[in-house]
Each structure stands twice: as structure tokens, then as C-alpha cells.
Amino acid sequence: xxxSQENNYSGFWYDVRRQLRTLFEAAFEWRNKIKEVDFSGTxxxxxxxxxPDSDRLEHCxxxxxxxxxxxxxxxxxxxxSYHIKAKLGHGNFxxxxxxxxxxxxxxxxxxxxxxxxxxxxxxxxKDDVLEAKVLRKLGKRSDGKGDxxxxxxxxxxxxxxxxxxxxxxxxxxxxxxxxxxxHYLLMVEKQxxxxxxxxxxxxxTFQLLSAVTWLHAAGYGHGDIHPYNVLMKEQGxxxxxxxxxxxxxxxxxxxxxxxxxxxxxxxxxxxxxxGAPLSFETCDARLADFGQSFKKNHPRRLYRMxxxxxxxxxxxxxxxxxxxxxxxxxxxxxMAYRMVTGKRLMDIQERYIDENGQxxxxxxxxxxxxxxxxxxxxxxxxxxxxxxxxxAASNLPPINWKSTSPEGTLHKRIQDDCPSSMSTEEAELFxxxxxxxxxxxxxxxATAKDLIQHKWFQSIxxxxxxxxxxxxxxxxxxxxxxxxxxxxxxxxxxxxxxxxLFAQKVD
Ligand SMILES: Nc1ncnc2c1ncn2[C@@H]1O[C@H](COP(=O)(O)OP(=O)(O)OP(=O)(O)O)[C@@H](O)[C@H]1O
Numbered sequence: 001x002x003x004s005q006e007n008n009y010s011g012f013w014y015d016v017r018r019q020l021r022t023l024f025e026a027a028f029e030w031r032n033k034i035k036e037v038d039f040s041g042t043x044x045x046x047x048x049x050x051x052p053d054s055d056r057l058e059h060c061x062x063x064x065x066x067x068x069x070x071x072x073x074x075x076x077x078x079x080x081s082y083h084i085k086a087k088l089g090h091g092n093f094x095x096x097x098x099x100x101x102x103x104x105x106x107x108x109x110x111x112x113x114x115x116x117x118x119x120x121x122x123x124x125x126k127d128d129v130l131e132a133k134v135l136r137k138l139g140k141r142s143d144g145k146g147d148x149x150x151x152x153x154x155x156x157x158x159x160x161x162x163x164x165x166x167x168x169x170x171x172x173x174x175x176x177x178x179x180x181x182x183h184y185l186l187m188v189e190k191q192x193x194x195x196x197x198x199x200x201x202x203x204x205t206f207q208l209l210s211a212v213t214w215l216h217a218a219g220y221g222h223g224d225i226h227p228y229n230v231l232m233k234e235q236g237x238x239x240x241x242x243x244x245x246x247x248x249x250x251x252x253x254x255x256x257x258x259x260x261x262x263x264x265x266x267x268x269x270x271x272x273x274x275g276a277p278l279s280f281e282t283c284d285a286r287l288a289d290f291g292q293s294f295k296k297n298h299p300r301r302l303y304r305m306x307x308x309x310x311x312x313x314x315x316x317x318x319x320x321x322x323x324x325x326x327x328x329x330x331x332x333x334x335m336a337y338r339m340v341t342g343k344r345l346m347d348i349q350e351r352y353i354d355e356n357g358q359x360x361x362x363x364x365x366x367x368x369x370x371x372x373x374x375x376x377x378x379x380x381x382x383x384x385x386x387x388x389x390x391x392a393a394s395n396l397p398p399i400n401w402k403s404t405s406p407e408g409t410l411h412k413r414i415q416d417d418c419p420s421s422m423s424t425e426e427a428e429l430f431x432x433x434x435x436x437x438x439x440x441x442x443x444x445x446a447t448a449k450d451l452i453q454h455k456w457f458q459s460i461x462x463x464x465x466x467x468x469x470x471x472x473x474x475x476x477x478x479x480x481x482x483x484x485x486x487x488x489x490x491x492x493x494x495x496x497x498x499x500x501l502f503a504q505k506v507d
Contacts, residue, residue, distance in 0.1 A: 056240075057266040058090040060248050064256025068121030070095055071162060071169040072261030075242070079115060080160045080171060081105035086239035087265040088176065091228070093127065093291065094118040098176050098239040112237070113157060114176040120167040127291040128170045132159045134220060134293050135174075141218050148468035149214030152207045154231070154288040165259050177286050178234035181335070182227035183269065188342060190272040195342030195419055198426075199280045199460055204230075205336040206457050206465075207285040212328050213448040213472070215287070216296065221325035223292035225332060226308045233284040240267040280460075296325050309348040309368055310334060314376055314383065315442050317369050318390045326442040329451065333437035340430065341417035346375050370397055376440075381408035383440040410434065429456040449473075 062070045073095060077084050082099035089096050094116045101113065118128040135156040154174055161168035181204070188196060195201065208230065215222060222229075244263040252260065292307075307316075313330035315321035337345040348368060351359035373396055377383065382404045383391070392398070414431050422430075433456040436446040446454075452469060461469075 056089060056269065057245060057264055058095060060252050060260065060264070061256075062119075063247075063261060064252055064259050065166075067166050068119050069164075069166070069259070070119050071117045071164050072259070073097055073117055073265075074261060074263075075244075075265060078102070079117070079162055080173075082113065082115060082173070084115070085112070086242050087267055088114055088239045089180075089267055091289070093121075099173075110157065110175050112176045113173050116172040116174070117162070118170045118172070120164050120169050128172065131290040131293065132156055132170070132172050134290050135172075138215070138218055138220070143214070143217060143472070145471045145474070146468055147214065148472055149210035149212070152211035152284075152286055153215065154286050154290075174288075176237050176239075177231040177288070178237045179232055179240075180228050181230035181232060181285065183272075184232060184278050185227055185338065186269075187272045187275050187277060191275075191277070193277065193342075196278065196339045197280060198340065198419065198422060200278050200283055201336065201339035202457060202460050203280060203283055204278070204285050204339060205332065206452065206460065207283075208287065208332050208335070209448045209452045211285070211287045212332065213452055216325050216328070216448055217472075219296045221294050221296060222287060222290065222328050223294050223323075224289060224307045225287070225328050225335070226311050227335060227338075229287065229289040230335075231286045231288050232278060233286055240269055242266065243268055294323075307331060309350055309372065310344055310346040312372070313442065314373070314387060314440055317372055318387065318394050318396075320390055320393065321387075321442075324442050326445040326447070329437050329445055329448060332448075333434055336437075337417075337434065341414075341419070343417050345379070345413070346372065348372055348375075366395075369394070374399065377404055377408070379408045379410050379413065380438050380440060381406045387440055410438070426456075429454075432456070 058070065063072055070090075073079065073084060073087075075084055075086070079097075079099065081102050083102060084097050084099050086098045087095065088098050096114055096116045099113055099115050100111070116128075135154065138150075138153060139155050154177065157173040157175070159173065160171050162171055163169075184196070188194070196204070208225070212222065212225075243266050245266050247260050247262075247264055249257065249260075311331040311334045313327045316323060316327055334345050337343075348371060349359075349363065350368070351362055354360045373391070377399065382388075382401055388401060411431060414427055414434070418427050418430070433451065433454050436454065437451060439445040449472065453473075
């Protein structure tokens, strides 16, 4: 960062701007009355995200009276022109089911599909409709250069609505892909393998980066990349073993009862101790869940943060920093570290742990950020002055910047965590790759296009991959026109970006 840029983030006018911003933000919060969701006071089990080691089951309070609830899908029922066969999983906003098309009624080219049945909250519905819209748009788009990376994005077959008691539930039909990346990460832990096979880790990272290269070139950011949203393609994939579970009425309100399903369907994980880990020849990652996707020239629409805490980039954690597509790069680099080493780079617990070692209520955003940012400082070194300025404005605990090291402890962490079979040269390349991705300032962070050309990947690239990378590097005939169009789009999005600086980021 140049000295003139640094000056922009200090001095009298900087302080005035900061105070005005704080005032503006207070007004914004007051107008929108944004509150953090706190499960501590509810009677429900406070674990909205499936616990990886448990019988994966959504919580009863997700069904019942009113808006924003799940549709009570039952095994064997008909939904649109499909028969529901099994449950694939659930998220915060939807349940996902494996289904078979009914012959004669459905034109789907797949023998088995995944139907995401979304909750009927108007606000969430916007995200779901947007997800389908973006996926359809992306499905139709071609870059005219072979579409390198597009194969690693999920596609949508069709969408329809099912009428529920309190409004329509939007359904998105896509190919039934396979288990999540998280499933394989857990398998590696359970089988004491330490980490993914080194080349598999590299290949999956490369596939994710190529998907993101294509996505970013199409003008979109994903915004929610984490191991649950990466599906590993399996031929003829069958849903995990399902079991019917009783509804726990004690966790529901009396008015919910008439609208509850007769049973809940749990997805029992395969025996992770005996499953086959990913192989280099067949591993094929698909990026899924585009509910948080956003336009490149538009900061995050809602500033709602759903991605796992440890995978969040600094600008996502610090207040008043714009969110750009480079958040995807940070998340992928964190996942690459976990795949290569078997350890989380930044292990942030999302819940408090009780005296029996059991997770309890959600930690506050303030508490999490207080732990997360100093972790980043330790690993990646002292942040640039403008981030330090925003640090102070974010009410984070003060740090003695003179005592922090400029390059951080990443080098040592890599040496400690990398498998012993990894050569020194490979470890150096891996570190260089990570350092390019973990740049504090989002403006200088490497792009996905830069990273797929990184030397770290050279050893696994096929001739076809190399040719595809070369093809996307050739400037298109319309490059000049595109630049003008991009600049115009940037100019148009400037007011929205400025607004984004003041927007409250809500968990
Ligand atoms: N096409 C698919 N094939 C196989 N399994 C799938 C598919 N789509 C979703 N799943 C399973 O369903 C789970 C939930 O899906 P998804 O992440 O899209 O829901 P969500 O409510 O949007 O989640 P989130 O809370 O992350 O926003 C996934 O983690 C995965 O296990």
C-alpha cells in the first residue's frame, strides 16, 4: 500500500469520517432494529447445523405453525413429478431429498435427482429463488473458450412450488451428486489417516479454484464456500441410510403440533471407519448451495454471514470493510490447509462447551471475533494500517502492534502440520500458495485465475488442464468492450458499495 493510501486511513479527516460512519451505522441499526439470533432462551436443542458425528436430523422447531418453517416431506410421497425415495440432508433453510422422476411426467435426464425443499420464509425464499436463478443463468452461460471449471459447479434441472399450510415452498431439482467434502474429512479423522492423500488434496483444491475462476468470470461470487457446500460426485449415488425418528413434541409450541410431520427422517452416516477415502483418479468436486451468491460488482446483498467462522476472511469479520469475491479465495485456502494437513488452520468453536465437553449455546459474534482476528495476526503477521484503523473502530481488544511479527507464524505451522512425506520443495510451494491467498488486504489477494496457474498445481495438471488454462489467459476479442462494460458496471455499483460500507453484518 502506498504512503498516500496509508494517509487516507489516519489523521483528522479519517477520525471525522469514522465518527460519521459510526453515527450512520447507529441510525441504520435503529432503523432496521437488527438483532442477533440467540438460541440461549429457547427450549429447543440449540444446534441448528447438523452435528457431524450424530444421527443427522433437523430440529423439530424447524416445522410447525407460521412462516419460515420446513415443508413436512414424507418418504414415498409425490412432490411435483417426482417420488421421494430418501433424505440426503438438510441445512438451515431447506431439507434435501433424493427422488425419482415419474415416467411420462418428467423430462429430467437424470435417473435420480436431489430436490431441495426450501422453507417458506419470504426473506429466505428470495435467497432460494436467487439461487435457482443464478444457477440457471450460469448453466446457460458459456465463455466461448471451453468453459474450464464450469463442470465443477452444480446445475439445476427445474424448479417448482409445493403449496404448504402457510404459503408455497420453493423446490429446486438438481442432479443427486454425492457425499459432502466434510464427510470425507471426517472419514480421514475417524480412520486416523492424518490427512487426505496429498495429490487428492491438491486436485480438489484445483477443482474448486477452477470452479470459482469460472464463477468469478461470469460475474458472481459464491459467498458460502465450506466443506458442507462441496459435494463429491459419485456415480449412482445413493442417499445415506435413513431412519424414521419420533418428533420431540416437548421442543415444540402447542400451536406447532397440527403442522408437524408424523416422523423425522435422519441421515445415518455410513460407517466412517470402513469407508473408502477419495481417490486421485475419481475425485470430482462440485460447488453447491448458491443461496448466498452475489454479483461481483455488488457487495453482499444482505450482509448476512452464514459461512463457517474459521473460514471467514478479515474483511468479513471487521466492520465497515466491503465484501468482495475474494472471500471465496480465503475460504478455499483454509479448506486446502485442512485437506493437506488434516488440521484446521483457524479452529473457531461456534458454541460454548459445557463442563461435560458438550457444545451448548452459540457464542456471541463479539466473542468469536475477539478470538478469530488475533489468530489471523499470529498466523499472517501484522495487518496493513487501514485494517488496524478499522480494528480500533470495531471495538476489538487492543493489540500492541509493535510486538507482532510482520510475517507471522504460518511458516512454522506448515512445518509442524504438514505430513512428513511432503518434500521441502513441496512445502515451500504450498506455503507460497497460501501466502498469496491469505493476503490481509482483499485488493491485493490473488485471484482464482492467478492461483490455478500456481506452481504448486503443476505436478497434477494434465495436458488438457494446461491447454484450458492457456485458453482462458488469451484475451478475448471483446476484451476492450468488456473492460468498458466492467468499468461502467463498477461506476453504477459505486453508491451500493458505499452503502455496503455502512451496512451491519449480521450472523
Ligand atoms: N445435489 C445434491 N446431491 C446430494 N446431496 C445434496 C445435494 N444438494 C444438497 N445435498 C445435501 O443436503 C445438505 C443441505 O443442502 P444445502 O447446503 O443446499 O441446504 P441449505 O439449507 O441451503 O444449507 P445452508 O444452511 O448451508 O445454507 C448438503 O450439505 C448435502 O448433504
